Amino acid sequence: MIIKTKNEILASEITDPSIFKERRKIIKALFATLVSSSVISPNRVLAANNNSVWNNLSKGDFSNNKLTPTPAELIKNYTNYYEFSFNKKDSTELAQHLKIDPWSIEVTGEIEKPGTFYLEDILRQQVLQEFIYRFRCVEAWSMVVPWVGFSLGNLLKTFKPLSSAYFVKFTSVHQPEIMPKQQNNAMLEWPYVESLRIDEAMHPLSIFAVGMYGNTLPKQNGAPLRLVVPWKYGFKSIKAIVKIEFLKRPPISSWSKSAPGEYGFYANVNPEVPHPRWSQNSERQLGSGLFTPRRQTELFNGYGEQVASMYSNMDLRHFF
């Protein structure tokens, strides 16, 4: 563990260089390709595809083997990463400039054990599994992603939340020098923030992903660490997390702040609650043929059996 006052300070600047080098060796052994290429090259993408970092991982409790994963090339090349661009191809390319090594996460708020932790120290305590989950964007497209990650709840428990911790807030990285949209507050205020109610965060479906398709997470998909909450619209699944805060009151997340009438706090997938500008009743499945019919969107993205009880006494039209 390291203590820092600002999350902008690089760990390499404040750690004794020899200790730092030693740590880096351990990390490399543990997490081989976190130190991955920062250049886009189709060959490298292919090479990465052919030698998985993680083979034969056990499956998460709600991983669904019957779902056919969307081709990796599509997941990697059609991304929403507004810090870089509002265009899905451009954000994919520009995200390669992201600096993800070293990476540390500040954890604060209503907990007994606050601190700033290296990602590798966090990973050492967690069991990586594969989670084949549906993923549904609020823009009405969807995919199936074989994430590699670990239970968010297991991690959050290690910080010993107090009984006053009702919400968990996540903050994305702020690197305006390489993130063009962070240079002004176009569309959103930066950094990107999202939040879950503590029971949602502790739910076994909620994970932190560090990979997909048996490999480390591509930068454009949220490397080195992102949230995945499969029963909610994709914008809740915040990328490149640098800060976790346990709070008494609900924070205002980036999208709710920019357009409160369009993006609510809950953002549970719900075919009966349309976006003000389009229906949420069906979705375009990425990778399906031109003539494949749209998929009928399911309440809670098909995870109702697991999550509906968390919302049993709530009017989902009001709390959208």
Ligand SMILES: Nc1nc2c(c(=O)[nH]1)N[C@H]1C(S)=C(S)[C@@H](COP(=O)(O)O)O[C@H]1N2
């Ligand atoms: N930091 C950050 N996280 C983010 C976003 C973003 O723009 N910035 N976009 C969100 C949206 S709208 C979606 S649909 C998903 C997209 O994830 P993908 O690009 O890996 O498919 O990431 C979410 N997380």
Ligand SMILES: [Mo]
């Ligand atoms: Mo989205």
